[in-house]
Amino acid sequence: MNEIKKGYEDSKNIKWWSEHYNEQKERQFIKKIIESIPDSGDKLLDIGCGIGMHSFIFKNLGKNVIALDYSKKMCDYAKNHYGLDVIRGDALKLPFTSEKFDITFTCGLSTIVGDEDIRIKSVREMRRITKKGGYIILSTPSDKSIYFKFKKDSLHHLDDRDEGILQKEKLDVISTIYWGILPGFMWKNLILRIMAKFLELFSRSRYIGIRKVVICRKK
Numbered sequence: 001m002n003e004i005k006k007g008y009e010d011s012k013n014i015k016w017w018s019e020h021y022n023e024q025k026e027r028q029f030i031k032k033i034i035e036s037i038p039d040s041g042d043k044l045l046d047i048g049c050g051i052g053m054h055s056f057i058f059k060n061l062g063k064n065v066i067a068l069d070y071s072k073k074m075c076d077y078a079k080n081h082y083g084l085d086v087i088r089g090d091a092l093k094l095p096f097t098s099e100k101f102d103i104t105f106t107c108g109l110s111t112i113v114g115d116e117d118i119r120i121k122s123v124r125e126m127r128r129i130t131k132k133g134g135y136i137i138l139s140t141p142s143d144k145s146i147y148f149k150f151k152k153d154s155l156h157h158l159d160d161r162d163e164g165i166l167q168k169e170k171l172d173v174i175s176t177i178y179w180g181i182l183p184g185f186m187w188k189n190l191i192l193r194i195m196a197k198f199l200e201l202f203s204r205s206r207y208i209g210i211r212k213v214v215i216c217r218k219k
């Protein structure tokens, strides 16, 4: 875990993340999430916000957002580049009182793609700070996606066992979305863009979409 944390303090990593995403595509992703929770409130926490692009989009779509990350460099970037309200903190010990947020969002958060005991601890912390009836949204790489089969990524992917853990922690899994194709650089070059456009036709399929997004509701 400490190795992961150290990695996110590297400026090269910030540069990579800032070039990794296509903002227009990420906007579609966030819009899809908001459409899936039409009755949610506005107060949203983005845990492990990274450079802050998702937080920024949520904010532009009307949410009242706090972005949180462990990495000082990521926090500085999110604050300076996107003008976000950013707090430096640990996902395993969130600096908030209980039941504060309507929506708790994470995308690629290290504590959710790590060991099972950490995953449970992290989910409990998210549950604590989320209001009753509020939503917890977990996005991780999709274990079924062909891309990750080839990439042989070593990170944990949310699987059926995790869904069991969520239910045990009194969270109802209300929907699962598969989303997106390959990283943002695919949209930069004409040939890659043509390939990306083709693959995008299938990006809602669990075998093509590279993200698995599990939307839960706190009972």
Ligand SMILES: C[S@@+](CC[C@H](N)C(=O)[O-])C[C@H]1O[C@@H](n2cnc3c(N)ncnc32)[C@H](O)[C@@H]1O
Pocket: 004, 005, 008, 017, 047, 048, 049, 050, 051, 052, 054, 068, 069, 070, 071, 074, 089, 090, 091, 092, 106, 107, 108, 109, 110, 111
């Ligand atoms: C894979 S990046 C994803 C960033 C962003 N959510 C996105 O989708 O672009 C994971 C982020 O989680 C942060 N992180 C890792 N462990 C954390 C922890 N224990 N508490 C808070 N943030 C953490 C890292 O600093 C990094 O910015």
